[in-house]
Amino acid sequence: MRKRITEYSTFFREFRRTFDTTGALAPSGPFLARALARPLREHVGGPMRILEVGPGTGAVTQEIVRHIRPNDCLHIVELNDRFVALLKRRFDAEPRFRRVAAQTSIFHAPVQELKVEAPYDYIVCGLPFNNFPPELVESIFRHLIGMLQPSGCMTFFEYLWVRPFKKLVASREQRQRVVEVGGVLRRYLAQYERAQDRVFLNVLPAVAHYLRHESCGNGNGNGNGNARLRHDAAEH
Template sequence: MEKLMFLTKFLRSPRNIGSVTPSSRFLAKAMVKPVDWDSAKHVAELGAGTGVFTKHIDQLRSPDCKVVVFEQDRSMRKRLEHLYPELYYHHDACDITSAMKQYGINQFDYILSGLPFTNFPQELRDEIMDEVERALKPGGTFVAFQFSLQMKKQLAERFGDISLEFVPMNVLPAFVYRCKKTK
């Protein structure tokens, strides 16, 4: 059912969805691996889709970790709200700082992203990345996957410490960027 929902959404709006199928469990594990779940108090997920990463985040987070899930598609967001009612939800990744105020969060320890940046115009990429930079605490980590290395230069300009992991066991194989905010 989840795969069918994802495919339908992709066919209607390929620029916003970015893939024909949800991410694999291998990619999901690579995305949540950089998070220190014992100390994380505030985590955001951008572009949650059907909730492949959300499921892992919900299972791994400590009871006092506040998680805000950003998903633009209303039906996908409502589905996630039903599946993971203890998390917080917002519709627009361009509005991270506003959502933080709404939920009483000063800064995020980690922001995980499944957004298809390569499908977005540069202006939208910049707007989202400006929000990510403002929202992350110093020493915080931005984790994002992409199907190419197109974002590497832009992320290197924003973050002092970047590492990459290649995840071949996914349709399509993906790169996981781990970007630490140094200032």
């Protein structure tokens, strides 16, 4: 319980201190974390290389680590030094994190500066794209898609109705930014999205998007296929 309180209070403090990059009031809940990690859960085959982008306090990381097997490799990239410090403590102290600590590297950096030696099978991204300038969203997407194996899968989430809401309450300048961010996201989703999950049991309700390169997938609609599907969130 004390761990939970530390997680939530750190997250809320960072939300107030660095709103633009933290982008949420609270960490993702377990249903959203499960939706984002779904392709890892359904992985069959050899060792996985996984990248988590923007883990914050580790709400999604704690779901990811459940699926790490002995030869897998997890890279985590986080911009905020306080979140990095908290995560390192979790990998030192909590058994489910400690189990995979030797297979995990934490990079304290903006993801757009991350250099990789080999592409990833799975990218799980928690960035608040709707808070960013459109040029940054574009360059991060290009970078992430470029780091994805041809057969790989990337997941990311957005809060439902966040762009229409921001457009209603924001200044003219912010509205223009949100419209342009929406344009960038729509373009990438049109090209790469294969499935999506709506998760209503989360603060706030969200949609998890599953992205893949065009020619890949097994067509089973679980984010591992080519069909554009909407999963039933009740499944989680």
